[in-house]
Amino acid sequence: MDYYRNLPAEKDNENIDRPQVSVAVIHRLPRYFRYLRELIRNGRMRISSGELAEMMGVTASQIRQDLNCFGGFGQQGYGYNVNYLYAKISELLGVGAGLQAVIIGAGDLGRALVRSSMFEKRGVDIIAMFDVDSKLIHKEVGDVTIYDMVDLEQFCKEHQVDIAVLTLPKEFVEREASRLVECGVKGLWNFTGRELSYESDTVVVENVHLGDSLMSLNYALCRKLGEEETKKKSEERETQK
């Protein structure tokens, strides 16, 4: 197919019933997903690569290279069919795959996550929360029940649990992650700040490090403030001359 002409052949993607897409494109897809979602919400039916590029702060050529393998465009000058493209990207990202998740830890972060619309928007169903605090057990957050951590194995036997969102204190994360993997959970979304690594054929781990993001901001900010300070001093010297 002509669409693939700009894309590197991806050996380990070959056996999948999905368009052949490079790893770099895969990492950019969630961003397209967000922008297309916003366009749909605003009632847009189609968009040119140029306009989408401007919205996203990338080049039109990048957009064409990334998205042409999904089709979703008619002819030169028509642009992309927004709904079609959104549906294709959603499918590739597993939005319609019916994934089910549990949240381990019913503290502030667990509660914030369960109440956000993030999971629903991405087709992931939160079916339970777990905690060890007896004051929380059997309570509900939103419409999700908090269960006792001791019942984890039983719950996983009775329900399909694809993803565990880890918001428990980091001291316990290795132990509880092992229990979850033992229960057959294949995806760990880890917010504890302590990195988990498993052989990739056992389980998929996504470590989230909010603190690292804050540090990046701090660094850039300190650098900026330092530059401003230097500039100010140099201007003061100029004025004094």
Place this chain on the structure above:
Amino acid sequence: MDYYRNLPAEKDNENIDRPQVSVAVIHRLPRYFRYLRELIRNGRMRISSGELAEMMGVTASQIRQDLNCFGGFGQQGYGYNVNYLYAKISELLGVGAGLQAVIIGAGDLGRALVRSSMFEKRGVDIIAMFDVDSKLIHKEVGDVTIYDMVDLEQFCKEHQVDIAVLTLPKEFVEREASRLVECGVKGLWNFTGRELSYESDTVVVENVHLGDSLMSLNYALCRKLGEEETKKKSEERETQK
């Protein structure tokens, strides 16, 4: 200095009173910061590049290349001085810079962030939260008071506000970000899911997209489940033969 031999010269870092470090290293520093912190907590005084490499799942050569520019090692066979290295990296990342932050939005996420130890660990002081909900105003979360959004300008006149953490609904983010920038806030840590971009000479923005992280997990998980399914079917076929 001999330490710099493996590092690319960084033109725009030259005027700063800090070790000369490449952008790629800067992005890896928060991870070193976390691991060194953990070592300190466990009472470790020194560590070899080999051991640190194993902990972090990278090569010892990468570690040496990244960290040698900070010094902190005595001689061959001694390894790194953990406290010294931690102090140097902290300094570079602005941990001791006395940065002050406000959180815009006192919803679940804002509350989860203010109650976490993340800011304190990184030397950022949360001095206020802001919201528009009159039921929340003047309440406290932890020891941080929630102020009325209408008082933002006044508050920023009376206090040094370096960073605003944006956890408000995304429909309002552009408007409120503009107000904050107008007030002289130079750093925006944006959790709204709607990307903000400013000219880099005005303000530093760090956009956090938790949903993108979830999508990456979903994608990897669907791929893994698909492969397992394929393998299972192929094994069933083998058995039937």
